[in-house]
Amino acid sequence: FVLRADGSSKFARGHQWGYFPSVSAGWVLTEEPFMASTHNWLSFLKLRASWGQNGNQSIPGYQYLSTISFTNIDYTFGKDKSVITNGAYPDILANPNITWEKSEQTDLGFDSRFFSGKLGLTFDYYIKRTRDWLVQAPILDTAGTNAPYINGGDVRNSGIELALSWNDQIGDFSYGANLNFAYNKNKVTRIANTEGIIHGEANVLSNGTDEVYRAQVGYPIGYFYGYKTAGIFQTQDEIDHYTEAKLSGARPGDVIWVDANHDGIIDLNDRCMIGDPHPDCTLGFSINMGWRGFDVSTTMNGAFGNQIMRSYRSFADYPKNNFTSDILDRWHGAGTSTRWPRLTSGTSTNWQFVSDLYVENGDFLRMQNLTVGYDFKQLFKKLPFEQLRLYFSANNLFTITGYSGMDPEVGYGGAAAWASGIDLGFYPSPRVYMVGVNVKF
Numbered sequence: 001f002v003l004r005a006d007g008s009s010k011f012a013r014g015h016q017w018g019y020f021p022s023v024s025a026g027w028v029l030t031e032e033p034f035m036a037s038t039h040n041w042l043s044f045l046k047l048r049a050s051w052g053q054n055g056n057q058s059i060p061g062y063q064y065l066s067t068i069s070f071t072n073i074d075y076t077f078g079k080d081k082s083v084i085t086n087g088a089y090p091d092i093l094a095n096p097n098i099t100w101e102k103s104e105q106t107d108l109g110f111d112s113r114f115f116s117g118k119l120g121l122t123f124d125y126y127i128k129r130t131r132d133w134l135v136q137a138p139i140l141d142t143a144g145t146n147a148p149y150i151n152g153g154d155v156r157n158s159g160i161e162l163a164l165s166w167n168d169q170i171g172d173f174s175y176g177a178n179l180n181f182a183y184n185k186n187k188v189t190r191i192a193n194t195e196g197i198i199h200g201e202a203n204v205l206s207n208g209t210d211e212v213y214r215a216q217v218g219y220p221i222g223y224f225y226g227y228k229t230a231g232i233f234q235t236q237d238e239i240d241h242y243t244e245a246k247l248s249g250a251r252p253g254d255v256i257w258v259d260a261n262h263d264g265i266i267d268l269n270d271r272c273m274i275g276d277p278h279p280d281c282t283l284g285f286s287i288n289m290g291w292r293g294f295d296v297s298t299t300m301n302g303a304f305g306n307q308i309m310r311s312y313r314s315f316a317d318y319p320k321n322n323f324t325s326d327i328l329d330r331w332h333g334a335g336t337s338t339r340w341p342r343l344t345s346g347t348s349t350n351w352q353f354v355s356d357l358y359v360e361n362g363d364f365l366r367m368q369n370l371t372v373g374y375d376f377k378q379l380f381k382k383l384p385f386e387q388l389r390l391y392f393s394a395n396n397l398f399t400i401t402g403y404s405g406m407d408p409e410v411g412y413g414g415a416a417a418w419a420s421g422i423d424l425g426f427y428p429s430p431r432v433y434m435v436g437v438n439v440k441f
Helices: 033-038 236-240 325-329
Strands: 002-007 017-028 042-056 075-077 083-085 101-114 119-131 134-136 149-151 153-170 173-191 197-199 213-216 223-226 229-232 255-257 272-275 281-291 294-304 307-310 359-361 364-375 387-401 432-440
Antiparallel strands (some): 075 083, 119 153, 173 281, 229 255, 294 364
């Protein structure tokens, strides 16, 4: 049992201290007499259980005060406005009640080894509840200043983690393989306002576009929010005979918008969840082999079940920009495209509505590293070295993915740390080749 007490000057008096207990227990079953009959195949088995709390204070200082800024707040006096006087203004609204964010996690699992330790298996099931989430929630512009951080709500994560390994040697040949698998589900369970929503940034796709992500009770944190689409109008006859809701003035080549709330009109109320940036599962895989001085190793990683908002593909801002090659697949006559709408010389709802046109499957499997080496000490026994190994290594050798962007491993560099999966055109992971020598004396 451990009890930790932390104090932080980032919070006001009365809220500075946080107390975080934790407890864990384990039982090595293979040390019990009743397990003796399994020792010929079960080398080790331990059951584990733990519960604990952690605290988070990762926010800028003085959120409990209305700090003063002197930046870009000058004022001019005089007939010719030649007298410049420095000014000041409240930089944020004060939040004197802000306090520690707490994460509470329960974990149940086991560690095991089989066949004289050759096979290893580890399993964990966890539930993590984050309470009093520290977040900078947006406020109305009428406040005249910036929003403070608040204890904005609660978030729940639950899932499993599995690790499987095998190591063996046959004569001079040794080999090993490791597989790590994780499955996680994320959901916001409380937002500390009457709406139950913390809104994300606008103008992410382009100027004038609505928010693309938000935090909302009952949904994954930072889920993508916008309109669903059902293809492209191909002909005027199709528009004339279309019985579902549509925008007035629709033309061939325009997007068919989905009436998500079935009220007969297309408006802001039809926006809904159009993607989840969080993968359902992630995995890692590695293999290593050795034979008479030669060694080969490789690692792979992947993620599955998430979506990516490819925002840099937006054409909405300036129609005369240098488009991506996607524009070659645009609609330019009946039957030419069922996904990308017609090109226009001005702004259009086709491109300015935040929609699933920008959302793609983010599944990928990547060979992260491949290394091949040889220790010349095995060939030249009289060398005055303990090891003389020459190796070749390649990083990011290939990626298997259906994502059309530059790199499926994207985060988000915007204002909200809790947003993810938004591709702003980040520089992709480089492919690196290396040749090196390891020398041990």
